[in-house]
Amino acid sequence: MKLPSPGLSPFVHFLASLRRSPSRALLAVQFLALLLYPMAHDSPAGQIATSVISVGVLGVAVWMVHKSPQAGWFAALLAVLGVGLWSAYNADDGAWLGVVGSTFYAAAYFYAAYSLISYMMEDEHTSTDELWAAAATFMLLVEAYAWLFMGTQLLQPGAFTAIAADGSQPVRSWVELLFLSGTNFSATGLSDIVPLTPFSRMLCIIEQWNGVMYLAIVVARLAGMLKSKSA
Template sequence: MASFQSLRLLVAAKRHPSGWLLLVQLAGVLLYPAMEGTDSARVVFGAFGILVLVLALWVVNRSAASTRVALALAVASVGLSLWSLLAARPGALVSAYVVEAALYFYTAAALIAYMLRDHKVTSDELYAAGATFTLLAWGFAFAYAACQYWFPGSFLAAVDPQSPRSWTELLFLSFSTLSGVGLTDILPVSPPARALVMLEAFAGVMYIALVVSRLIGLTILRRQDRPPAGTP
């Protein structure tokens, strides 16, 4: 019985890779604030980032997109992160941010193509809608981190305004901007930072308008097309 239940869980996991990616991304929202500022944070963040990259490759492999580009970006990101850690080169870490942002955007685009490829809405596509949102949020957060390194003082905040913003703060700004809520005390002040924020705001509006609204519409149509209960 235990082996049968394990087999069912394995089959369910294979059917919903987007759900696992979404779960891990949301877990990161809780993990980063708890670990940030500790001595082990760099190691934990690195391990968590590798897990996300593996899941991203799995998701891309399930979509129509090629895995070669995603694999190349993932390898480059891990290599640059290790180089920055072992050789103490901050510039390599910033390059890793740029590559990771590209990987997240590429995976988000692959998931959008996966959701738009037919007129059926599966449970995995609903998970993919959430996973795509978190991928976009993480991608722009990495872009903000690179922008902050290249243009110091790009972001101000109510607390300790002149210091560089932490990863959690940049991720908070990204989620607030992408969702359109705007509930944040972090302000972009340099022209490149403001350009990135405007691009993310536009991406958030278009994602809701084109992708999420389409999934909702198809779900409503599917329910309307079902025959009433008891109909022969």
């Protein structure tokens, strides 16, 4: 007896569920990006691929902002400026272009995170989509600080890497700085990459404070509203 083919219905159902839950769609794209970033590592083509993946994540984040109470056009403007200036830096290798481009990239991620927090805090109950939004916002903030680290590294070449014995100045990759940002924001302190300049150290302290306050205020409030709803 021939068994029926499962077909594409489960996959189509999954895509439909992402459309109904934009926060889950954003988190799924972020998770996919985390799996793809290491594959696009340590090569010129890999750098371009990394930028493309980041643009994809940022594009979904901007789409998500339209679902929040905040202005979606402002998020789109920050994203366009970040992508354009960072692309110009990759083409021209002008450090100032990279600093400004990474700053606008970070601003776009910060604004998207702010928009999702506004979406989560606008009512007195916790929906399933808001729980997905809490996880997605965590990653948006991690990615925002990773872009600030990228700009800091261009502004201060010794910010995260000591000068090598041969006098060269190794540059930390996007994956390494994203790892630093994730461990720093979550306050796990597992990173083997450390800030070496006063400015980069102060930036890490600000990120640690931001991470603690996000968990203590936003996530705790969502958990409290979820408990009161179930009661």
